Amino acid sequence: MAVELNQNRLLDRxxxxxxxxxxxxxxIAECADQLLKAIKGTDDxxxxxxxxxxxxxxxxxxxxxxxxxxxxxPDPADDDKESLWVQNLLELRSGAxxxxxxxxxxxxxxxxxxxxxxxxxNLFKEGFGAPERNLVVSGWNVFEKFQPKQAKGTEHGALxxxxxxxxxxxxxxxxxxxxxxxxxxxxxxxxxxQRDDALNDYVSAEAMLTALxxxxxxxxxxxxxxxxxxxxxxxxxxxxxxxxxxTKLSKKAGKN
Numbered sequence: 001m002a003v004e005l006n007q008n009r010l011l012d013r014x015x016x017x018x019x020x021x022x023x024x025x026x027x028i029a030e031c032a033d034q035l036l037k038a039i040k041g042t043d044d045x046x047x048x049x050x051x052x053x054x055x056x057x058x059x060x061x062x063x064x065x066x067x068x069x070x071x072x073x074p075d076p077a078d079d080d081k082e083s084l085w086v087q088n089l090l091e092l093r094s095g096a097x098x099x100x101x102x103x104x105x106x107x108x109x110x111x112x113x114x115x116x117x118x119x120x121x122n123l124f125k126e127g128f129g130a131p132e133r134n135l136v137v138s139g140w141n142v143f144e145k146f147q148p149k150q151a152k153g154t155e156h157g158a159l160x161x162x163x164x165x166x167x168x169x170x171x172x173x174x175x176x177x178x179x180x181x182x183x184x185x186x187x188x189x190x191x192x193x194q195r196d197d198a199l200n201d202y203v204s205a206e207a208m209l210t211a212l213x214x215x216x217x218x219x220x221x222x223x224x225x226x227x228x229x230x231x232x233x234x235x236x237x238x239x240x241x242x243x244x245x246x247t248k249l250s251k252k253a254g255k256n
Contacts, residue, residue, distance in 0.1 A: 002170035008131035015124030019116035029096035036089040136184045139163045153189025195240040202233035
């Protein structure tokens, strides 16, 4: 748990906001366009110099020397189309523009909507949750293995104290001053308890169905009831897992 917390804290610290992805993609498109214009606008003197003195094999894929100063002049009209540098830059420019537009659309459904709605978030938090939130979920699961049905969201309760000790061990920081563990525990406790209860119902009903097998002595009503219990519990678990993932703290709670 301590290792996972520290990994999450590092990933969270260095994760960009969604706006940063769009800005980087647009910058790459702009830089590719500038380099493309510089290469395609290179005069024949410079092209010949690159060909003779460039040394690196990749530079031989620049637009070729057209031979304006030789006795026999080739037609330079289509030379640039053969350059891998030109081809790659054209694709990079086009691809970067597409990335910016499609990434924006994937988040809002509209290419013109703001990609970032502000707040204290980043792409790691959006995808995996805040480090302290993940610690609460992991800690709840561990605590329940050793103290079944005893995990609670009570501030300064047994689970809360356990989580604070893990946090302090992992980071060397005081959880009271540097963590929102208590707020996350309060926000998640009800959903986590309901999820565990639904999971127990699911496991028990599945086990009973497996034990019954094709026993003809088992009534159809009993089997149908167990099947319904499995389906209901499975649906509940899916809903509760979604609720746990989407739980957020208020701005005031997040400062605790």
